[in-house]
Amino acid sequence: MKTILVVGGSKGIGNAIVTSLQETHKVINFSRTEVASHANVTHYSIDILEDELPELSEDINGLVFCPGSINLKPIGRLKLDDFRSDFEINVIGAVKVIQKYINSLKNNNGSVVLFSTVATKLGMPFHASVAASKSAVEGLTKSLAGEFATKVRFNCIAPTVTDTSLAEKLLRNDKQRENMEMRHPLKKFLKAEEVASLANYLLSDHASAISGQVFPIDAGIVSLKL
Numbered sequence: 121m122k123t124i125l126v127v128g129g130s131k132g133i134g135n136a137i138v139t140s141l142q143e144t145h146k147v148i149n150f151s152r153t154e155v156a157s158h159a160n161v162t163h164y165s166i167d168i169l170e171d172e173l174p175e176l177s178e179d180i181n182g183l184v185f186c187p188g189s190i191n192l193k194p195i196g197r198l199k200l201d202d203f204r205s206d207f208e209i210n211v212i213g214a215v216k217v218i219q220k221y222i223n224s225l226k227n228n229n230g231s232v233v234l235f236s237t238v239a240t241k242l243g244m245p246f247h248a249s250v251a252a253s254k255s256a257v258e259g260l261t262k263s264l265a266g267e268f269a270t271k272v273r274f275n276c277i278a279p280t281v282t283d284t285s286l287a288e289k290l291l292r293n294d295k296q297r298e299n300m301e302m303r304h305p306l307k308k309f310l311k312a313e314e315v316a317s318l319a320n321y322l323l324s325d326h327a328s329a330i331s332g333q334v335f336p337i338d339a340g341i342v343s344l345k346l
Contacts (some may be wrong), residue, residue, distance in 0.1 A: 236278040239337045305341065
């Protein structure tokens with residue numbers, strides 16, 4: 121039974137990943153809020169930016185870093201601290217975890233899954249800060265995939281709007297939800313479980329020949345114009 125470390129598994133996409141893995145894998149969850157109890161899930165209450173990361177007795181076969189931000193403001197209202205905060209959450213947090221557990225991942229031919237956004241490919245107003253930090257995540261993914269080729273696979277998922285608490289301001293009412301659906305050529309936005317399915321595939325041996333890739337899961341918003 122493989123062991124997967126999920127950072128940010130208490131809600132949203134992270135929680136969907138934990139839930140989908142827990143019957144067939146050992147799951148270690150790092151988050152400030154504990155996930156629902158399950159025999160195969162071990163929870164550590166951790167603020168990923170502030171706390172020291174624990175030494176783990178288990179070998180790590182996979183790592184998923186889920187924390188993210190949606191800080192949407194016009195550039196004139198964004199402060200430099202907004203950019204710093206988004207970069208800390210999305211990039212520095214991921215680097216901190218990878219550096220801590222890279223040897224365990226190397227010893228087990230591990231797989232790492234990071235998260236970007238469709239806003240790195242599709243110019244979207246008010247996304248300057250989050251798009252900048254997520255673009256850095258994509259660069260990190262490709263660089264580390266090259267650095268650890270044959271030892272650890274690194275891939276990145278770039279979802280469109282997903283129905284989670286992180287996006288609740290974008291999906292506050294039925295009208296907003298309908299408008300968001302209509303913006304996408306497939307006339308839908310994402311469920312967390314859909315994104316979790318792709319993450320699980322990239323963690324699995326079925327994806328053993330895939331590394332250094334950024335996978336959009338976008339309901340057509342980037343690639344299709346109908």
